[in-house]
Amino acid sequence: MRRWSELSPDSRETFWRSLHAMNGTRIVIAVVLLLYLVFDRQDYTTGYFLYAETCVFYLAMSCVFAVLAVYVRKRFLVHVVVQIAVDIAVISTLYLTAGGARSGLVILYLFPLGGAAILAPLILSLFSASLVALFLLAETIYQVFMGDRSTPLTQAGLYGAVFFALVLVVSRLAAKLIGQEELAARRGLDLSVQQAINQLIIADVEDGILVVGGAGEVFTCNPAALFMLGLSGGTSQFKLTDIGALEPVAHAFSSWLAQPLGDDGKLPQRAAFVTVKPHHPTPGKYQHSAWTGRRDLSAHLKLRFTRVDTADTGAMRFVIFMQDVTAIENQAQELKLASMGRLTASIAHEVRNPLSAIGHATALLAEDLSDKAHVRLLKIVGDNVARVNRMVEDILQLSRKVQPNGEPLYLGSFLEELTTEFQETHGMRDDIVLVGNTGTAPVRFDQLHLREVLVNLLTNAIRYASGAPASIRIYALTGVAGRMELHVQDDGPGITPDVRAHLFEPFYTTSNKGTGLGLYLARELCLNNDATLDYEYRFDAVDGGAHKASGRFVITFAQPVAL
Template structure:
């Protein structure tokens, strides 16, 4: 029938459960009728005692059969409902006729089958059942009047019939409304399942990583790309980003975003971090169970954040989008390097020679001109000539991709000699630059190249450090894969994410005296020695007060079986 065929599978299952509940209630009613017979045999049955008893026992047996049928015979639903309602009306009618003094109380039992019909059967069938009951009561009243016996008044029978019709109409309408609501919920649920399946396919297949976290950084979910980028084992969740030392850069960037956007804002903002395995000598734990899937290679990630609209702060969720930009940056660096190569060919002749002539002419004029105003102008010309000449030297040096010296380099003696030279040339106190553990294991790096990289980093650190004792620290850290890292750290302010995004780009600088090539050249020299220079946030490993995440430059030396990668953060330099 259309009544049953138009229902969804969920609604049909609800109807079967309701029918089972109706059959179970029928057993309870039959037991109550038998108990009533046992306590009040005279009043309950009178002359029809045997008929009353036999009917109740038969009703109990039929109720048990209906229970089994509703559980094991899961077809012909409407037929089962019709048969059960017909049996209920017939049994109650027989009991009603068999009872003598308690007919008024048995009339109420008709509400049970009529309400069941209103809920489980079409409205027309429910109204037909109510009409049958009303006709039975009216005919029985007329028959009692005809015989001159005391029975239910005709008016009372009519009122009972009207009440039955009203109850059937109300219950039927309520049941129909509930069915429509359930059908709507079922359709929405099916649409939601389809949408969730689509979202899961898209999220699982997309190249960008997606993390769902709460306001404290606890991970609730992540797609496979995010698990691969962060090195998480499959299904790892429930821990905070800050609890894993190697994920501290992500946790720090997330905290900075929360601090800047505020609780009411939700606009995404990009941040760049490097995630790689290491053991934090400051006490961080990089070996937790959540880090069981950590790969040995570093990942340079671009992070974007978005806040999910939720009803309260307790259920607040944020989404972190992760993009591995290592390959993109490498391609960009190759393009820039190719452009630099073409540029250096013309710089050598077209710029350097005229620049030398300008510098020489400025020096000759300085010997003859002694007025303060003229001397000031000549000094401006000389300073700018020196600045352009330094830029030309840096650019020319980028093209000198000579094979580095492959001899092993012991960091300890090398750094001690470099520190003494740096203190003397820069005129700084001996205690400003602090050398920590420099390691006894040799590293693969050309000594001249490493000297130039470290001089650049120390000069940059000297510009921003406080100048106090130990304000610049240089020390070696061994990462989780057994590789060596050289850290250069100062106590100055950290680098903002905006500056970090362009930190190693050529010609980018925040200093009026810089060319923007210092850090770019330092990284190129590291790459030429199969190493990597980056700026990272780590837990303080050797001082600067309370243990907290702070920025530092990190040189990751090459491994015996290959080079390790990385990429990261810092102030613009010379």
């Protein structure tokens, strides 16, 4: 056995528990010896009372040892030495009193010797075994000299050999078990330290971490992920598809899983950019208990996916690393706008005037030409001049930070007038509908600015909607903290997460006829009126009571005006 000071606290506690077990066993042996004396009274002559007194003394000392081991947890080796010495002395007294080897009490020596082999160092255990062996030899030799040859010396020698063998085997086994326990304790300590370090790193790391299953069920996440996704701190397990605003994350994850495996048998690494906008669910819509956190900020996230290598395919886990790149994109946006501002003056003076001259010359040529091929070419020139001129106008408008009109605006009559005019202008009948009560409460938004924003959104909706009746819907509702929201939704295929990540960037467009400035201008106008414009995923009820996540543009107005 190792030195007591070299043992770990867990191993020391194991030794104390073993000593308690030994004390309990000692009490049982003392009680059995007394019962044996009561039920099997024999003629011990003068040794009867000595036998009884020794058993009573042994029982009393056993109780004392048990109490001391509980309340005096110091000097463990002293406890063991004293108890083993008392055991050997008591058993030797009983052995002599009961008639020596004929009594059969020699087997009781296994108890203290086995306890010494487990709890004491090997030298002390062998010393105890040697004392017992010498005592048995001495007692046998004495009997032989007294003329009693019923117990041969070989029997005493055999007992001694058995005791030495017992001590050696038990001591080695105990030392091996203690070594294994020490190793397990060290490994457990290392593992607990590593877990504490991992928890600290995961808790303090700025990147969000989600541990999900193959079906998108979330098992755990760190505080950064909770903040990025707008979830509450006590979030229970849920699925990404349970929350409409997390639809971009779920779609990016499923797209990654659908990729073919690489040459190494693993899914290739691929970054995905999504925008998550927490929201307040509409009354009557599907709402998950996890969605109770931050709801007023949108986050542009960079997602990286990896698979956890596990032997059990049934417990397959994936880790989604999320990085909030909103600040980086805002900084890049500011740099882009600064460059655009410096370019605006040059465009106004160097591009606009030549465009006017080209347009005027094209119009004059069109009056004198009759050939269809030439007319078609002039039309191409005129269309592209108009397109470049429109881009110049949009860029110039970005530099005009016009102060909005502070008069309250009532959405009901404004939306009815706007939709009627828009449908007449584009030759539409019932494509655009106002759903429900579009709101009688006033909002703070300049009327001309809101008209321009809605015209831009409706123009985009016409491009992707099916053209069926009610294919474009406009409705208003009350959102977080009483702030009004205006939703513009069409029945088109929706915007993919990859496009959604760059939707409001200037000069980004998926159409060969667009300039990439319409949605950017619309968002800038909203910000100029203390409002926000974003593309969000919300749950809509479908047939059968199910819910389906669908995207729409959402204008969140400023705090309501006080009338």
